[in-house]
Each structure stands twice: as structure tokens, then as C-alpha cells.
Amino acid sequence: MLWSMKKRAYRVNQRVMKAASLMLPFPQPVVLSGPGSVAKLAENISIRGLEHVLVVTDRVLVELGLVDGLLRSLEEHGVRHTVFAEVQPNPTIENVEQGRAVYRDKGCDGIVGFGGGSPMDCAKIIGARVGNPFMSVRMMKGLFKVFLPIPPLFCVPTTAGTGSEITIVGVITDAKTHEKFAISDLKLTPKIAVLDPTLMVGLPPHITSSTGMDALTHAVEAFIGLNGSPYTDEKALEATRLIMASLEKAYLDGSDLQARTDMALASLYGGAAFTRAYVGYVHAIAHNMGGLYGVPHGLANAIILPHVLEFCRHDAQAKLAALARAGGIGSPGEDEEALARAFIEQIKGMNQRMGIPTTIAQLRAEDIPLIARRALAEAHPEYPVPTIMSLAECEALVRGLLA
Numbered sequence: 001m002l003w004s005m006k007k008r009a010y011r012v013n014q015r016v017m018k019a020a021s022l023m024l025p026f027p028q029p030v031v032l033s034g035p036g037s038v039a040k041l042a043e044n045i046s047i048r049g050l051e052h053v054l055v056v057t058d059r060v061l062v063e064l065g066l067v068d069g070l071l072r073s074l075e076e077h078g079v080r081h082t083v084f085a086e087v088q089p090n091p092t093i094e095n096v097e098q099g100r101a102v103y104r105d106k107g108c109d110g111i112v113g114f115g116g117g118s119p120m121d122c123a124k125i126i127g128a129r130v131g132n133p134f135m136s137v138r139m140m141k142g143l144f145k146v147f148l149p150i151p152p153l154f155c156v157p158t159t160a161g162t163g164s165e166i167t168i169v170g171v172i173t174d175a176k177t178h179e180k181f182a183i184s185d186l187k188l189t190p191k192i193a194v195l196d197p198t199l200m201v202g203l204p205p206h207i208t209s210s211t212g213m214d215a216l217t218h219a220v221e222a223f224i225g226l227n228g229s230p231y232t233d234e235k236a237l238e239a240t241r242l243i244m245a246s247l248e249k250a251y252l253d254g255s256d257l258q259a260r261t262d263m264a265l266a267s268l269y270g271g272a273a274f275t276r277a278y279v280g281y282v283h284a285i286a287h288n289m290g291g292l293y294g295v296p297h298g299l300a301n302a303i304i305l306p307h308v309l310e311f312c313r314h315d316a317q318a319k320l321a322a323l324a325r326a327g328g329i330g331s332p333g334e335d336e337e338a339l340a341r342a343f344i345e346q347i348k349g350m351n352q353r354m355g356i357p358t359t360i361a362q363l364r365a366e367d368i369p370l371i372a373r374r375a376l377a378e379a380h381p382e383y384p385v386p387t388i389m390s391l392a393e394c395e396a397l398v399r400g401l402l403a
């Protein structure tokens with residue numbers, strides 16, 4: 001009885017959030033796209049009168065020389081730059097505080113997030129701290145807690161997965177409690193997003209696959225949730241189509257520029273969909289795998305996605321069938337139930353072909369109650385999932401991920 005009342009209360013909350021999200025003025029970044037488009041960013045920064053930008057990235061990308069082209073073109077346009085490359089995968093509050101100190105000491109007036117979701121998110125939250133020096137990172141956890149604007153922010157994704165270049169979200173880990181949490185605010189939306197597929201050519205296959213499955217998870221969770229709109233549905237279906245057509249191609253041949261372009265777009269569309277329509281239990285559980293064990297975000301999502309889809313298959317059947325049709329999966333004559341099953345099988349098959357395991361090696365049985373509690377605390381009441389999960393169901397699902 002109490003449980004059914006709770007579920008009803010969650011649904012009321014979600015309907016209010018849906019109405020709000022339809023009315024909110026989501027800012028749209030200007031998108032610069034195509035091979036070599038990163039070269040156009042510096043001009044756009046200098047036109048805005050910015051003099052010194054903090055380039056937030058990670059060591060791997062600096063060592064690969066991937067950031068060099070951007071730095072050169074900033075110099076050509078008379079924009080000074082300082083590189084902050086201390087961002088780790090699953091970035092931490094310490095990374096943010098270090099970056100913020102560099103921003104302040106160097107007298108920067110804008111930020112470029114250059115890399116995967118980790119540097120882009122770190123850049124967003126450095127910006128939030130710069131704009132709100134009186135608020136700690138923790139105080140900004142949740143929805144619409146960033147009080148004052150952030151400095152101009154520009155994002156250059158080098159993975160095709162998170163969609164952070166278009167979302168209102170920054171995800172951060174508290175290294176002390178191993179808790180990973182999101183800060184979501186319209187003010188975190190970048191001014192410009194650069195989709196340059198040439199930056200993704202050297203992405204190793206295992207990162208191509210896992211980040212690509214993150215993009216798919218965004219599209220799927222946004223689409224099967226109850227808070228979609230015609231806009232988010234269109235973006236989610238198009239992202240699914242592109243990913244089904246191109247992810248395995250990009251995995252097999254990293255230099256396939258068309259496949260890289262498709263994936264960069266799919267990632268942007270997945271981000272556009274979920275930032276308005278939310279994610280679901282896949283993300284809620286995956287965030288714990290990142291926070292507790294450092295499992296890469298996309299990898300955790302890829303492994304968890306089929307489990308969550310099996311859990312909600314009955315309630316989400318029609319939408320899973322629509323995703324199958326968008327992805328060219330199954331045959332036209334098949335009924336919804338068969339298509340929904342085929343969609344889940346397709347995801348399992350892609351995982352297998354791309355070497356993604358079916359279990360999470362680091363997961364420890366004794367952590368399962370904590371993981372389930374934290375996951376549901378993240379998901380409830382906001383995530384508009386097709387089927388609401390109880391604690392016992394969540395624990396059982398996570399147990400299914402044990403190696």
C-alpha cells in the first residue's frame with residue numbers, strides 16, 4: 001500500500017518536471033562541425049573579445065598532441081591560453097578545485113573543455129565554481145543549484161558518447177565518499193560545441209565501443225522514459241539509427257571518417273534528448289560503478305543496459321519496438337513484442353562483438369545493498385522510468401552483474 005502510494009507520488013513529481021522541462025528555455029550551443037572544424041573555434045573565441053582561456057583536458061590528450069591544433073589557432077587569433085591537464089577519468093572535486101585555482105591565478109576569462117566527458121564536465125564545474133565562489137561543489141549537487149552564471153564555456157568532444165557538449169549536466173565524484181553525482185543547470189550549457197571527427201580517429205576501439213554505448217543509453221533511456229517530447233523523441237530515434245549504422249564500423253576502423261561523423265552527431269543528439277527527458281536506472285546504477293570502483297561510465301552503461309531493458313520490457317514494449325524499427329532491426333512484419341526482444345538482443349550482440357563483458361569484474365557482493373540504495377536515491381523521484389523499481393528488485397538486478 002505504502003509502496004503504491006510512493007510510486008504514485010513519484011509519477012506526480014515526474015509530470016511536474018515534464019511540464020517544467022517543456023517550458024524551460026534550454027540554451028542551444030552553436031555547433032561547428034565537420035573535419036577540421038576545431039580550427040574555427042579560436043576565431044569564434046576571439047570575436048567574443050576573450051583574451052585568455054583555460055583549456056581543460058587530460059594528460060593522454062596532451063601527450064597524443066591532440067590539443068596542439070587548437071592551441072596553435074588560439075595563438076594565431078591572439079588569444080592566450082593555459083592548459084590544465086590534470087583531469088582524471090571520473091573527475092573529482094579536487095580536479096575542479098585545482099583547475100579553478102589555475103583559472104584564477106592566470107587571470108583567465110573563458111574556458112574550453114577539450115576531451116571526453118571527463119574534461120568537459122570538469123570544465124563546466126570549474127566554471128560553476130569560478131562564477132559562484134561562495135558555493136562548494138557539493139552545494140551545487142542536483143537540479144538548478146548553480147546560482148550565478150559561469151564564464152563563457154566552449155566544448156570540443158574527443159569521444160562520441162557523453163553529449164556533454166550540449167547538456168546542462170556536469171558529473172563529478174567526491175573521492176572521499178566515492179559518491180558520483182550530477183550538477184544540472186541551464187547555466188552549464190556550452191556556448192559552442194565543436195564536432196570534429198578527425199579528433200576521434202585515434203580513439204582506441206575499446207573506448208569507441210564503450211562511449212558509443214553511452215550515447216545509445218542516453219537515446220534509449222530518454223526515449224523509453226515518460227518525459228519525452230516530439231523533439232526528444234526525434235533526436236533519440238535519429239541517434240539510435242546512426243549508432244546502429246555506424247558504431248561497429250567506427251570500432252572496426254577508427255579512421256572511417258563517415259562513421260566517426262555519424263557517432264559524433266549521435267552523441268550530440270543523445271545528449272539533446274536526455275538533457276530534457278532524463279536518463280533512467282542504467283545511469284543511476286552505472287554512476288555507482290564509476291564512483292565506487294572507477295569503472296568507465298560507458299562500459300558500465302553498456303553492461304547494465306540489457307538488464308534494465310529486460311526489467312522494463314513489458315511496460316516499454318511499444319517504444320523498444322520503435323527503437324528497433326529506427327535502428328533497422330528485425331523484419332517489418334514482426335509484432336511489437338518480437339521487435340522489443342530483437343532490440344535487446346541486438347544490444348547484447350553488439351556488446352559481444354565489441355568485446356564488452358556481460359558482468360562487472362570489480363563488483364563485490366557486499367556492496368550491493370549500498371549500490372541499490374544509492375541508485376534508487378538518485379533515480380527517485382525524478383527519473384521518469386517506464387517501470388518503477390523496488391529496492392529488492394534493484395538488488396536482484398545488480399546481483400545479476402556479478403562476475
Ligand SMILES: NC(=O)c1ccc[n+]([C@@H]2O[C@H](COP(=O)([O-])OP(=O)(O)OC[C@H]3O[C@@H](n4cnc5c(N)ncnc54)[C@H](O)[C@@H]3O)[C@@H](O)[C@H]2O)c1
Nearest residue numbers: 060089090116117118158159162164167169171202203297
Ligand atoms: N555531462 C554529461 O552530460 C555526461 C553524460 C554522460 C556521461 N558523463 C560523464 O562523462 C565521463 C566519461 O566521459 P567519456 O566516456 O567521454 O570518457 P573520458 O573523458 O573519461 O575519457 C576516457 C579515456 O579516453 C581517452 N580519450 C579521450 N578522447 C580520446 C581520443 N580522441 N583519442 C585517444 N584517447 C582519448 C581519455 O584520455 C581517457 O583516458 C564520466 O564521468 C561520465 O559520468 C557526462
Ligand SMILES: [Fe+2]
Nearest residue numbers: 162214218283
Ligand atoms: Fe551517460
